[in-house]
Amino acid sequence: MERFEYKxxxxxxxTFEKIIYFCxxxxxxxxxxxxxxxxxxxxxxxxxxxxxGWSLIQIFFGKDGVMLYWKRRIQDILK
Numbered sequence: 001m002e003r004f005e006y007k008x009x010x011x012x013x014x015t016f017e018k019i020i021y022f023c024x025x026x027x028x029x030x031x032x033x034x035x036x037x038x039x040x041x042x043x044x045x046x047x048x049x050x051x052x053g054w055s056l057i058q059i060f061f062g063k064d065g066v067m068l069y070w071k072r073r074i075q076d077i078l079k
Contacts, residue, residue: 004071004072004073005074007072009045010065011045011068014065045068049068055070
């Protein structure tokens with residue numbers, strides 16, 4: 001039987017200068033506003049956790065930052 005563990009990580013909006021879901025005060029959003037540096041920061045977070053066996057389940061963006069939900073298979077030690 002497969003078993004899993006889960007974790008949630010939070011990343012402050014200070015981590016990201018501007019990303020698509022952090023729109024202007026007038027509510028205008030554009031993919032063109034996301035710089036390569038910002039996508040690299042998110043890519044680094046995903047790759048770091050992925051290298052530890054974590055798989056991203058969900059990501060939520062808000063005005064205060066980003067919350068990521070992770071899942072990882074637990075090895076059955078009773079085998």
